[in-house]
Structure formats: structure tokens, C-alpha cells
Amino acid sequence: MPEKIRIGISGYGNLGRGVELAIEQNSDMDLVAVFTRRPPETIKVRDKHTRVVHIDKVKNYRDKIDVMILCGGSATDLPEQGPHMAAIFNTIDSFDNHGRIPEYFDSIDRVARKSKRTSIISVGWDPGLFSLNRMMAEAILPEGKSYTFWGKGVSQGHSDAIRRLEGVVDAIQYTIPIQEAIAKAKSGDNPDLTAGQRHLRQCFVVAADGADRGKIEQQIKTMPNYFADYKTSVSFISKEELERDHKGMPHGGFVIRSGKTGSAGENTNIYEFSIKLASNPEFTASVLLAYARAAHRLSQEGRFGAFTVLDIPPAYLSARRAEDLRSGLL
Amino acid sequence: MPEKIRIGISGYGNLGRGVELAIEQNSDMDLVAVFTRRPPETIKVRDKHTRVVHIDKVKNYRDKIDVMILCGGSATDLPEQGPHMAAIFNTIDSFDNHGRIPEYFDSIDRVARKSKRTSIISVGWDPGLFSLNRMMAEAILPEGKSYTFWGKGVSQGHSDAIRRLEGVVDAIQYTIPIQEAIAKAKSGDNPDLTAGQRHLRQCFVVAADGADRGKIEQQIKTMPNYFADYKTSVSFISKEELERDHKGMPHGGFVIRSGKTGSAGENTNIYEFSIKLASNPEFTASVLLAYARAAHRLSQEGRFGAFTVLDIPPAYLSARRAEDLRSGLL
Numbered sequence: 001m002p003e004k005i006r007i008g009i010s011g012y013g014n015l016g017r018g019v020e021l022a023i024e025q026n027s028d029m030d031l032v033a034v035f036t037r038r039p040p041e042t043i044k045v046r047d048k049h050t051r052v053v054h055i056d057k058v059k060n061y062r063d064k065i066d067v068m069i070l071c072g073g074s075a076t077d078l079p080e081q082g083p084h085m086a087a088i089f090n091t092i093d094s095f096d097n098h099g100r101i102p103e104y105f106d107s108i109d110r111v112a113r114k115s116k117r118t119s120i121i122s123v124g125w126d127p128g129l130f131s132l133n134r135m136m137a138e139a140i141l142p143e144g145k146s147y148t149f150w151g152k153g154v155s156q157g158h159s160d161a162i163r164r165l166e167g168v169v170d171a172i173q174y175t176i177p178i179q180e181a182i183a184k185a186k187s188g189d190n191p192d193l194t195a196g197q198r199h200l201r202q203c204f205v206v207a208a209d210g211a212d213r214g215k216i217e218q219q220i221k222t223m224p225n226y227f228a229d230y231k232t233s234v235s236f237i238s239k240e241e242l243e244r245d246h247k248g249m250p251h252g253g254f255v256i257r258s259g260k261t262g263s264a265g266e267n268t269n270i271y272e273f274s275i276k277l278a279s280n281p282e283f284t285a286s287v288l289l290a291y292a293r294a295a296h297r298l299s300q301e302g303r304f305g306a307f308t309v310l311d312i313p314p315a316y317l318s319a320r321r322a323e324d325l326r327s328g329l330l
Numbered sequence: 331m332p333e334k335i336r337i338g339i340s341g342y343g344n345l346g347r348g349v350e351l352a353i354e355q356n357s358d359m360d361l362v363a364v365f366t367r368r369p370p371e372t373i374k375v376r377d378k379h380t381r382v383v384h385i386d387k388v389k390n391y392r393d394k395i396d397v398m399i400l401c402g403g404s405a406t407d408l409p410e411q412g413p414h415m416a417a418i419f420n421t422i423d424s425f426d427n428h429g430r431i432p433e434y435f436d437s438i439d440r441v442a443r444k445s446k447r448t449s450i451i452s453v454g455w456d457p458g459l460f461s462l463n464r465m466m467a468e469a470i471l472p473e474g475k476s477y478t479f480w481g482k483g484v485s486q487g488h489s490d491a492i493r494r495l496e497g498v499v500d501a502i503q504y505t506i507p508i509q510e511a512i513a514k515a516k517s518g519d520n521p522d523l524t525a526g527q528r529h530l531r532q533c534f535v536v537a538a539d540g541a542d543r544g545k546i547e548q549q550i551k552t553m554p555n556y557f558a559d560y561k562t563s564v565s566f567i568s569k570e571e572l573e574r575d576h577k578g579m580p581h582g583g584f585v586i587r588s589g590k591t592g593s594a595g596e597n598t599n600i601y602e603f604s605i606k607l608a609s610n611p612e613f614t615a616s617v618l619l620a621y622a623r624a625a626h627r628l629s630q631e632g633r634f635g636a637f638t639v640l641d642i643p644p645a646y647l648s649a650r651r652a653e654d655l656r657s658g659l660l
Contacts, residue, residue, distance in 0.1 A: 319469070
């Protein structure tokens, strides 16, 4: 029995709690401690034996944790925490600001090479599994077109944008892929489809008493970048309805590539990857843990620096031996 | 401009012709020669400048080919050709006898390590991309159930089994996934579903004049291993109809994993990979070529021996630089 992989969780929000749950499903892993910026005594974890430690003391765990899972946000947490942690631990994060990935990669790579640690960045499903499939589909079918659809799921950024409007008490926004657009993506015609042609935006809004609903709806539908370029529906609901019907965290999406083969491109081949998640944070956490296993192994092999999902041999995600994978799953 | 990857094709059937076509879509590759057991002058290739060489002279190409794509069959060709070629070249093959993969892997691994060559075996979609997705889905969602569906597509083995019956002139058999079974696989109930519960077998038969059609249908539907455990339909058609309507080579299929997350497995998350191919051999050939790029790179890194799709870092499939993949596709 090899020793278990010792996991640390940094940040105890939805994603951190998802990682805590997922560790229970992976018998080759142990949760060592949860690290938080809040007063540790205010955090209630699932297993009372799990230590909850203030983030300021994280350095004391340098030799007690094999992989630290960074569960902070991409806007302000990770750009600072990522390099800081990579100087101490092997790390996994879900940095999802696509435009800033190259810069973030470089900042982690520099630190991790110096500290002789292994970091896999931007893990999850997009970026993550969707990136992997966009890349593989393009490599396999060079002549074609790729489409990414998101949803049905909650966009936190769009929900927040609505909440900031005057007269809005609370709100939630679902991104929904348009079925006709999915059909077009698979048609073989390879049309150009903007994000607005691929997705609907469905908004449920709790308005304050006496608020001007017509004005709120108008403000949402014309909001630049967020809604103006999309078909957007706005429904007003009560606070009770919001609590009752809209507190789940489903999400999902598709990566579709339509590629042409044949002597004159006469054959259309469709490559498709999709997920449909009852719990977005729990699934994302499950992806992070599989890549934590890979980070541990790369680190043991002396392969230090920053990596992405595109660099990882798939077998490294599995606890099963190579022979076993070949005979059982190939 | 780096030097192009020099490709050889061994075997010029549907798959070999697919590789020849796919090379035209990959600007970093050149086709050096097609090798055949037939008299070379009887082979008509697409580009008259492509050399066609008898397989007996393959050793003369030891230093002229970077990766040899083995396009022979798994029953008799590859068990012999695979090790023979791995002693001379880096190789890619689509060995698809699932039960014998471990033994085949070992036979190639032994030779390739000795010859300092790199071989990636069992490349294609099943085994291949489907294996990769079965493996990744299980690693990410350890508590769940995986389902593989094949079709709609032609099963060559089943078509041949019908053709061997008395009174049958020609025949073709389609394997078709059962929609209700796909729905069950995604339902979250995680039922057990046998291959027969997942697939229909649809047979189109050209009968000889005066043949006993009732008897043929009965023999097909009761044929052990091939049809007895499946819902099977048999239609008699004319030779003209067979030629007109059934000479395409479509195929496809799904890998679905339904995985549970949450404190009591209350959340069902569906991971799905699927393909829908107008040309099975052309798509398979496209997969082989992407892995040929990876084999070439592994070989340049001095990583010799046998590998499978489970071992290959995805980025190795692409001609694009790592920085470019990170900024463009992650």
C-alpha cells in the first residue's frame, strides 16, 4: 500500500467544500488541513478531525502537504496566492481568466522552478477539460471549425451585474445554449456563430417593493457586454421563489468540432465533448483532485514548474497502475 | 521552419488511403512512401510522385522515415508486422483486439526499447479516444458508472458472419445504439446494461435467387455471440440497393459516465464524449496522424518503447507551440 497523497485546501467556499467532499471518494488521498483567511474557529468543516488553520501559518505545513488545492477566485485571490503558494507547495488551481492565462502561467512557472515544486494551473472544465478537447479535436481534424457552448448554468458575473441595478434585491442569471445553434454547429455547414448567436440569457429578478420593473428589464436588456448582444429574458419572482427554485448549482456545456475529411472535404465528422452537472463546484473539485494526483507524480519525478491540462499524460490522473488501465480500459 | 515529419504508410486499404488523405491536411508532414505486399505497380496512389514500395524492401527506408503508420488488420497482420516494424521505425498502429492488448503491448515494448524506437499502439477511437475518455471520466468521477455505445455504424465482423451463410450473396450489418438505453445511462439511476440492451443490430441482406429467406433470417437471429443476444432486424434488398445505399463508411458512438458527488451522492454529473463520423477510416486515419506527431516528438526526446493514448501528453498531438496553445485554446 503506497502512502496516501496528503492534500491541503486553501479557501473554504463552494469549491473548497467540493474538494473536501471529493477527497472522501479518493481512497489514495488524505485531507491534512483547510487553510482560511477567516478566524479558523468560525469555520465548520465536515470531519471534526480536520484541522482548520489560518492562512498566515501555511508555511508550517511545508513538509506535511503533498499538494495544495487553491480554491480562491481568479480576479484577486489567485494572482497573489498562486505564486505565494507555488513557492512552498505543489499546487492545483482553477485560474479562469482566459485572457490572462499566459501571464499567470509565467508567474507561477518562475516561482515553481525555483522552489522545485509542480503547479498545474487553470484546471477545471473551462478552462480545463473543454480546453483539452478543443485542442485534441483541432489536432485530429485540422480542417474544421470548433464551437463551445456553455450552460444551462448560472453565470455569477452576470447575476452580479443585475444585482447592482437600482431596485434589484437579488437576481440570478442562467446561460442557456440555443438548440438551433447546436444543430447548426453539427450540420457540416460550419457557420460562424457569435456567443450571442449560441446562447440565451435567462434572468430571474427579485425587485424591491415599488421598483420600476419596466426600467429594470430595459436596463438589463441593453447592458453593454453583458446582455445587449444576447437574446435575454427577464422574469420577476419573489424572494421565496428565488430561494426555493434557484439555489442549486447546475452547469454544463459542449465542445463541438465539425471537421472535414476526404479528397475534397466531402465527409463531415463531428467530435463532441459535453458535461451536464448537477453540481458545478463538486464536479470542478473532482477534476482538481484528479490533477492533484498528476501533480504529485510529476513532482516525484522531478518535473518542476508550471503545467496545464494540455501537458499531463492522462494516465497520471488515475490511481490505477498502467498495466491495469491497459487491460481494463483501453 | 522545422523539418517536416516524414511519414510511411504500411498497407494500402481503406485506412491507408485515409492516412494518405489526412497527410494533405497536415502541413508539417510529408508522405515518403506507401509499402504493400501486393505488386507495387498494381497500386494506384493519389499523388503520382508518391513512391509505392514492396514491403520486402522496407528496411531500405530505415533512415528515410520518421514514423511508419501500420494500416494492417489486428487479427493476423499486426501481431507479426508490429514487432517487425518496431525494430526498424517509430510506429503507430490501431491494434483493436481489446483482450490481447496487454500481450501485444509487451511484444512491441520489448522490441522498441531494444531498437530505440517509439511505438504508440491501439490508436484510433475505440481503442483510442474512447479509452482515453473512459479512463479520464473514471479518474474524475470515481463513484459512478461508465457506458460505451457504438454506432450507428457498420460492423465488419458481423457483416462477414452473415455473408458466410448459405444463400447469401452479400450483406451489411449496422450496429445502432438504442436511444432509450442512452437515456437510461444518463438518468442517474446507473443501471446495468448489457451490450444487447444497449444496441440493435440491423442487417441488410442480398439473397441468392430461390434462397430460403425465412431460413436465412432465422439463422441470423439465432447466431450465438453475434446476434442471439441482440434485437436484430433483417431486411432483404437487391444487389443494386446495397451498392447504392450502403457503401458509405459512417460510424460513431458515445462514452458516457454518470458520476455521483455530494455528501450522500445526491448530485448526478454526466460526462459524455461522442463522435459521429461520415467516414470511419478517414477519421481513424486522422487520429493516427495526430499521434504520429507525438511519437516523433517522444522519439526525439529519447523516450523509447511502447506507449498508448493514455500515456501521451495531449499537447504532443498538436503542431502548435505550447505558448500558442495556452493563449489560444486553454
